Amino acid sequence: MNGKILLSVLDHLESEKGIKREDMIAAIVSSIKATTTKGVYAGLDLKVEINPNNGDIQAWAVLDVVDSVSDPRTQIHIEKARLYKPDAKIGDKIEKPMDPKDLGRIAAQSVRQAMMQRIRKFEKEGIFDAFKDQIGDIVTGVVRRREKGALIVELGKAEAVMPPSERVAGEDFQPGDRVRFLLLDIEHTARGPEIILSRASKQFVSRLLELEVTEVQDGSVTIESIVRDPGYRSKVCVRSNDPKIDPVGACVGARGSRVRNIVKELGGEKIDIIQYFDDPVKLLEESFKPAALYDIRVDERGRRLFFKVADADLPVALGKRGQNARLTSKLLGWKLVFEKDEVKQDDPTKRWVDQLVKQIGVSYDQAEKLVAGGIISLEAFNGVSAEDLVDMGFSQEEATSILSKIE
Numbered sequence: 001m002n003g004k005i006l007l008s009v010l011d012h013l014e015s016e017k018g019i020k021r022e023d024m025i026a027a028i029v030s031s032i033k034a035t036t037t038k039g040v041y042a043g044l045d046l047k048v049e050i051n052p053n054n055g056d057i058q059a060w061a062v063l064d065v066v067d068s069v070s071d072p073r074t075q076i077h078i079e080k081a082r083l084y085k086p087d088a089k090i091g092d093k094i095e096k097p098m099d100p101k102d103l104g105r106i107a108a109q110s111v112r113q114a115m116m117q118r119i120r121k122f123e124k125e126g127i128f129d130a131f132k133d134q135i136g137d138i139v140t141g142v143v144r145r146r147e148k149g150a151l152i153v154e155l156g157k158a159e160a161v162m163p164p165s166e167r168v169a170g171e172d173f174q175p176g177d178r179v180r181f182l183l184l185d186i187e188h189t190a191r192g193p194e195i196i197l198s199r200a201s202k203q204f205v206s207r208l209l210e211l212e213v214t215e216v217q218d219g220s221v222t223i224e225s226i227v228r229d230p231g232y233r234s235k236v237c238v239r240s241n242d243p244k245i246d247p248v249g250a251c252v253g254a255r256g257s258r259v260r261n262i263v264k265e266l267g268g269e270k271i272d273i274i275q276y277f278d279d280p281v282k283l284l285e286e287s288f289k290p291a292a293l294y295d296i297r298v299d300e301r302g303r304r305l306f307f308k309v310a311d312a313d314l315p316v317a318l319g320k321r322g323q324n325a326r327l328t329s330k331l332l333g334w335k336l337v338f339e340k341d342e343v344k345q346d347d348p349t350k351r352w353v354d355q356l357v358k359q360i361g362v363s364y365d366q367a368e369k370l371v372a373g374g375i376i377s378l379e380a381f382n383g384v385s386a387e388d389l390v391d392m393g394f395s396q397e398e399a400t401s402i403l404s405k406i407e
Helices: 003-017 021-036 078-084 100-134 202-212 247-252 254-265 280-288 311-318 320-332 342-346 348-360 364-372 386-391 396-406
Strands: 046-050 057-066 075-077 093-097 138-147 150-155 158-162 178-189 192-198 221-229 233-240 270-275 293-299 304-309 335-339
Touching (some): 003 021, 150 192, 202 233, 221 320, 233 247, 233 320, 247 254, 280 320, 311 335, 320 335, 348 364, 386 396
Parallel strands (some): 158 192, 304 335
Antiparallel strands (some): 046 057, 150 158, 221 233, 293 304
16 A cells, blocks of 8 residues: 555544544554465464554564474575574574565555454444443434344434333334433443443433422432333332422422323323332331221331231222232332231221211211211211210210211
8 A cells, every 4th residue: 555645544534533643553553464364374473564654564574593494484494584684593583574565455455444443443432432421311312223122223423222121011113213212321342332222221210300300400309219110100209308398299290290291201101209208107108099008017027018908999009910019019128918807898897987987077986986876877867866975975075066067
């Protein structure tokens, strides 16, 4: 290759691509040696130099000085060796210049190959430098194609991949779609850095909340933990660092506007926003709302929470295919044990008591006294006087108050 042409190419790569001249020269030398020592030159110990000032390429065959040549590719007789080095002796190494014509075609091919490889490597290294600070952030890309179940996405001048394991079931993107992703990681492979995207990560939900909720951005509301069943349901625990701010209300937004935007981005995935409590019992009750729990017991040693739930609330507590209970267990980090209370769930007495508490507004103890006295509904109060209630164990004041609630 003409030295002037090589120099101009090296100058261009240094100014336009930012590839240093010495790095490019080293890559070219390595490529020439690798290419030349194949085929007829196999086994040859080759020394190659490129003059950084004029671009000239020179090469030498490095040969062992011997008194009997068995392999001319690696050895030279001492008499011939002294033509290149008058004081040569057996055991020395001689650098025999190679004819540039012999290297011409090979060198030209090697230069082109080395330049293309170095440019590709540089561009991939540039991709890592450009995106390494965005790991964990949300990026927007254009879907280009599918390859073996993975989605190939264009991020500006770079290509990224969303593996099947990071996709959400039910999401089907087409080439040309603009989609938001979490930049999960940059993996170093034999082909260079590879950008890994995700929409299934729980961190994706966390970052969406940060973008949508001002209070999360400024730190007045913090996300304590997130559990997720991608495409179906996420549960998010939030805590307020400012007593004036309701963390759940801040994340949900006015009339649910903020959480609704996140649900839309996630294709309808249900998002439960839960206020965080250090007390696992309070956090348990908060996580299962609107289902009501009772008789909660804590096994600290086994990290288990035992509790009971009414039959009517059981479907809500469990969720579809037990999803709500499973996610809540992960969120708390405790094993949840549902206990069935045969008496409380099957005895109609409890149902009558609960009904009176709800309909009249009496206390639970007062309702139990009324049921015990045969008053199990509003209709049963017909003809009942204050004296009748006093006979059941109520004070005159309580009896008057209860009857006033019936009127």
